Amino acid sequence: MPRLRSPLLTAAAALAVLGSLAACDGDKSKSAAMADSGDPLAQYRANPKYKAFMAGEKMSGYVFASPETQAMQDDDFENPGMLAVQDGEEEWSKVEGAAGKSCASCHQDAAKSMKGVAVSYPKFEPKRGKLANIEHRINLCRTEHMKAPELKWESKPLLGLTAYVEHQSRGLPISVKVDGPAAPFFEEGKKFYYTRRGQMDIACAQCHEQNPGMNIGVENLSQGQSNGYPTYRLKWQSFGSLHRRFEGCNQEVRAEPYPRGSDEYTNLELYVAWRGNGLKSEAPSVRR
Structure with a gap:
């Protein structure tokens, strides 16, 4: 959602701005003018796909x-998110908890075992009685199978493991x-x-x-x-x-x-x- 910076900008004013922008959509001359002015x-x-997108693509x-x-x-090599994937790869094989296990102990090679997994989440998790996303699923594995404490949300280890698991499905279609x-x-x-x-x-x-x-x-x-x-x-x-x-x-x-x-x-x-x-x-x- 947008950052509406001015405290004087009410919801009605914000929507008026959106409406005026939408009204300009089909005007080629205005689009050209925006291009000349550095419109991002x-x-x-x-792009000819623009109108198709506005129609619902x-x-x-x-x-x-x-x-x-x-x-x-x-x-x-330039994507800074790949550093999180590298962190996750290290966490994948790290033994933690009373059970003396790592993620790899059960799931072995993530490139094979995790391929196609992330694109199906969130999903209903019977053990929770509600939905679980990848972060929830990682922590559930830790507490149940590794006998290790949950990882804190947004912590480097949890972000890394989430990125690593998600990365194994890169290029596959979302299918929840x-x-x-x-x-x-x-x-x-x-x-x-x-x-x-x-x-x-x-x-x-x-x-x-x-x-x-x-x-x-x-x-x-x-x-x-x-x-x-x-x-x-x-x-x-x-x-x-x-x-x-x-x-x-x-x-x-x-x-x-x-x-x-x-x-x-x-x-x-x-x-x-x-x-x-x-x-x-x-x-x-x-x-x-």
Whole structure:
């Protein structure tokens, strides 16, 4: 979601800005003028896929990134997220806990055992009685099989393991299931997505479903897809989880955020992942 910097910018004013930008969408002369003025989305607006996207085509946040950011993500030597993958590879074989086991003790070669796993999460976890994402699943393995303590959310070891597991599915399509026991949690995530919140009175859908491709303030609105997470975000100058991004979105509309790893954010994660079903996993991505 966008950062609305001025305290004088109300929700109505913010939506008016979005509406005026949307009205300019089909005007080629204005698009050309924006290109001349250095509009960061000029190259995107000139893409013939733009109109198809506005009609509902799914597109990764990669599409909205600058060529420099895209190049950084594409080169594994330049992609700072790969450092987290390296951290995770080390954690994978680290023996911890009373059981004297590591992740590799059970799962062996992650390139084989973890391929295709991450793109199916979040999913219903019977032992939790609710949804689990990759971070939850890692901690469940630690407590049940390694007899080791849970890793703290957003800690270097958990981010690393999450990145390492996600990386094994890079290039595979997101494929989450929202039926069966996952259905009620999916509905809760959907409800969250469409609920206005905070002092700005803005819902996720208003930015990422109704106005993607538009600018508001200094922010470029994307579809809010999750196929690149965890990600190295240039704004953060660090690697972070999807729940950290959700937290930031809530703060930016001046709403009280939920804890990372909460049921609310995990349910939302399933709904957002479902919106991107079919998009290829890019983890670890680089985002603005």
